[in-house]
Amino acid sequence: MLHQFRTAQGDIEVTVAKQGDVWHLGEHQAIVEDDGRLSIHLSNGMKGYATTAKVGDVWWVHFEGHTFCLERIEPGASQSGDGGGLIAPMPGKVLEVFVEIGQSVEAGETLMVLEAMKMEHRILASNSGEITGVHFAAGEQVQQGSVLLEMVEDEA
Amino acid sequence: MVSKVLVANRGEIACRILRACREAGLQSVAIYAENDTKSLFVELADQAILLQGDSITATYLNQEQILEIAATTGCDAVHPGFGFLSERADFARAVTQAGIQWIGPSPSAIERMGDKMTARKTMRDAGVPVIPGEEIEEEDENEALIAIQQASTRVGYPLLLKASSGGGGKGMRAVERPEDLVEAAQSARREALAAFGDGRVYLERMLTGSKHVEIQILADRHGRTIHLGERECSVQRRHQKVFEEAPCATMTEEIRSAMGKAAVAAAMAVHYEGAGTVEFLLAPTGEFFFLEMNTRIQVEHPVTELVTGVDIVREQLRIAAGEPMSCGDLNLRGHAIEVRLYAEDASNNFLPAIGPLAVFRPPEGPGIRLDTGVRQGDDVTPNYDPMLAKLIVWAPSRVEALQRMRRALDEFVVLGTITNLRFLRELCDVPDVIEGSTDTTMIDRLWPNGWSASIPVELEDGALMAAAVSESSGLHHQSPSNAQGTEQSGPLSPFMTLNRRYP
Structure with a gap:
């Protein structure tokens, strides 16, 4: 069965096939245990148990002390090609806005300060670029997922 | 006499206190805001009373409402925990004036230590060195x-x-x-x-290169003020502790004795009663300076409990009831380490995260203690502090305690909400931590541009396979995540992807 996941390295297609109780991905093998965990045997000889849970479209996987978030792309779903939208990570209040539309910013520059959970959080530019949208002013409340700012990142 | 205790707090520390009350045979009352209706601590109390109001100010910080509940439920003592009203002298005073025992020091001791500027002056006068x-x-x-x-x-x-x-x-x-x-x-x-x-x-x-070392003290009404040795809490991010241990790896008997004496002097200067912590900065020269005194139980008290064998919360209850503290001469035994599990994205400037705890499976086995206020199925919300749990290990030596912590963190499974688990695990491999030469600037020094997890490529393969097989097998239909959680679209912070470093 073919599945597509979105990872930090880009979208990845994974095809797993079942033979008897054993799932195969290339040379890697997996068995679903009675308690819902997966017994995984990698081609390099490494063995371990993975615990998984799906929240929304995301598969959370714990494997060998690491936790992974893998967003499953539904077959036929359109790719949301969002650019440099900076999104509120949680509900809060905008304390300060340091940029305006058209302004050039450097990587690491503070664009906005949010207050959430009684702490101030700085929204930083991850790359240099130009601000193309400012959607909130100081004092305004933002909801989780609100697009705060938009920017076009410079070509690397 | 103390027979019925109102716990004016929530979450992990409320659970800790309510369990101590149960063990001591005391009746307990929890108070909770509406958004805590399903929280663990509400279950652990003999009686739980809903606080009216929506905001923290209207609920957990609402002195009048809490006092009224204490009166109507017939409580004869109030335990404030930490945070919230724990260091509010006006609340301690109001509780005392209502004829209810405050489980903590006197209002005047809270005042003199709570205002940090006044505390500095008081300590200077008591001959304790200040920064x-x-x-x-x-x-x-x-x-x-x-x-x-x-x-x-x-x-x-x-x-x-x-x-x-x-x-x-x-x-x-x-x-x-x-x-x-x-x-x-x-x-x-x-x-x-x-x-x-x-x-x-x-x-x-700013005294760079210093360690944050603090002394736990206990004082009763029978003339005894003692210290229970030190804790080192140098590893901090954004000035909040993440990794705490007892004893301090570089402590000498001479400095411990001097610091202990200074801490006892500080406590006696304000006629202290109950449990408290005197925080110091320990410079590389061996000089130490008073930072502040916390007039309450502290988050990291378990490491002291594990190396001294003293149940500090139980002693608080005993002292508040007017009894002498029960501990005799103390010996430090072995080594204890605590890490704070936060719902936060360590790879994105430790930004708090929210989400469902679809899976929450703590480690088990010898030498492991977990103090938490959450369980699988709960939601992490932005309403309160993002600390989910404290994982504490004890072992005969520091080396073994670190080995045990690594094993415990590898076993700990939290899915559905981003946590700092991997960050804590990698901390255990940092040479400064292994050598015990941590100082308060370590995290910023080691990761000046922020931390990011280093993930072996073959593990990513394993994870992708696990996700694909889970999807193919329909495992999500039996996922333990709750209904509210499944409405959320996964890893919450889009900053994570913006900031992630590519291998």
Whole structure:
């Protein structure tokens, strides 16, 4: 069965096939245990148990002390090609806005300060670029997922 | 006499206290806001009373409402835990005046230690060394800013601005250069005003390369004030502790004795009663300076409990009831380490995260203690502090304690909400941590551009396979995540992807 996941390295297609109780991905093998965990045997000889849970479209996987978030792309779903939208990570209040539309910013520059959970959080530019949208002013409340700012990142 | 205790707190510390009450055979009452209706601590109390109101101010900080509940439920004692009203002298006073026992020190002791500027003066008078710095008495914003600028030239850079009513890193700013002072001062005052209703800040020289070492003390009404040795809590991010241990790896018997004496002197200077913690900065030279005294139970108290064998919360209950503390001569035994599991994205400047705890499976086995206020199926919300749990290990030696912590963190499974688990696990492999040469600037020094997990490629293969097989097998139909959680679309912070480093 073919599945597509979105990872930090880009979208990845994974095809797993079942033979008897054993799932195969290339040379890697997996068995679903009675308690819902997966017994995984990698081609390099490494063995371990993975615990998984799906929240929304995301598969959370714990494997060998690491936790992974893998967003499953539904077959036929359109790719949301969002650019440099900076999104509120949680509900809060905008304390300060340091940029305006058209302004050039450097990587690491503070664009906005949010207050959430009684702490101030700085929204930083991850790359240099130009601000193309400012959607909130100081004092305004933002909801989780609100697009705060938009920017076009410079070509690397 | 204490027979029925109202716990004026929530979450992990409320669970800790309610369990101690149960063990001591005391009746207990929990108070909870509506959004805590399903929280674990509500279950652990004999009686649980809903607080009216929506905000924290209207609920957990609402003195009148809490006092009224204490009266109507017939409580004869109030345990404040930490945070919330625990260091509010006016609340301690109101509780006492209502004829109810306050489980903690007197209101005047809270006042003299709670206002950090007053505490500095009290300690200087008691002969306890304080960090070079200056108090700023001006309350008006502009006058205070001028005074801060003038004081900064005398204190010198780098310096720290600290809120006089502060704690937990709130209202605190490190200032490296004079040109950053005004913005930092405004920001610190604003945060302090929002968090504590008091914008006053003071200045302290930043003693770089120092360890944060604190002494646990206990004092009863029968003339005994003792210390229970030290804890080292140098590993901090954003001035909040993440990794704490007892004893301190580099402690000598001589310094422990001197620091213990200073801590006892500090406590006696304010006629202290109950459990408290005196925090010091320990410079590489062996000199130490008073930082502040926390007049309450502390988050990291379990490490002291594990190496001394003293149940500190139980002693609090005993002392408040007027009994002598039960512990005799103390010996430190073995080594204990605590890490704080936060719902936060360590790879994105430790930004708090929210989400469902679709899977929450703590480690088990010898030498492991988990203090938490959550369980699988709960939601992590932005309403309260993002600390999910404290994982504490004990082992005969420091080396073995670190080995045990690595094993425990590898076993710990939390799915559905981003946590700092991997960050904590990698901390255990940092040479400074292994050698015990940690200081308060370690995290910033090691990861000046932020931390990011290093993930072996073959593990990513395994994870992708696990996800694909889970999807193919329809495992999500039996996923333990709750209904509310499944509405959320996964890893919450889009910053994570923006900031992630590519291998």
